[in-house]
Amino acid sequence: MKANQWQAMAVAAGLMVASTASAQETGGGSGSFGNAGQIVVSSDAYANLGYTTEGAGGGYFHLAPSADYFLKENLSVGGNVQLRVNFGDDDSQAAFGIGARVGYNIALGEKISVWPKAGVTLFVGDNIIGMQDGTGSLSTVILDGYAPFLYHITSHFFVGAGPRLAIGLGDDVDVTFGVSTTIGGYF
Known part of the structure; x- marks a missing residue:
């Protein structure tokens, strides 16, 4: 036995x-990040705090939990739900949005890559988006490009930061440039 x-x-x-x-x-x-069939769960975040030249103080905090899928090697499609809270001297406002994006991962080394993404976001609500980031209060559609440099801490976990360019479309076209951060994992 x-x-x-x-x-x-x-x-x-x-x-x-x-x-x-x-x-x-x-x-x-x-295997490594960007293989076909991988699912990535991440969250982008960025914030601003300061005073405008008109003397008004305020800022915003923006959080965007996301999911992406690699259709083929290094080519991803995904979407996110966004929460944005504006605060200032006079009032606080919140906005919710839903976005879609496409990206392409470029390996720069064993633990470093850059994952540029282009997306479009639709925000819900009127007069709740505008603040110090340049997107006007009547804007409801934001086109953005984001290129985070990722550091792959372990085989399925990463952190990163990189430049973000956002263009708000509405009655006026507003442009914002800044730095955003990201944290996520994949399976």
């Missing part, structure tokens, strides 16, 4: 080693 248990364990161990070696050889879905 004991001999059969040891044989079964040896066969199971052999199968596990063989399947692990095969998965590593073919990519196995857990």
Whole structure:
């Protein structure tokens, strides 16, 4: 009876080693960032605090939980839900948005890559978007480009930061340039 248990364990161990070696050889879905079929869950965040030249104080905080899918090697599509809170001397306002984006990952080294993304966001509500970031109060559609440089801390977790350019469309066209941060993981 004991001999059969040891044989079964040896066969199971052999199968596990063989399947692990095969998965590593073919990519196995857990390879480097940007492999086809990977799902990325992340959150972008940026903020501003200060006073305008008109003497009004205020700022905003913006959080965008996101999900992206790599259609093929390094090419991703995704979407996000956005929460933005504006605060100032006179009042506080909140805005909600939904966005879609496309990106392309470029590996710069074993642990560093840049993942430029272009997207469009539709915000819900009137007169709640404008503040110090340049997007006008009547804007409801934001086009943006974001190129975070990612540091892959472990095989499935990253942090990053990079430049963001946003163009608010509405009665007036407003342009904002800043730096955003991101944190996320993939499977």
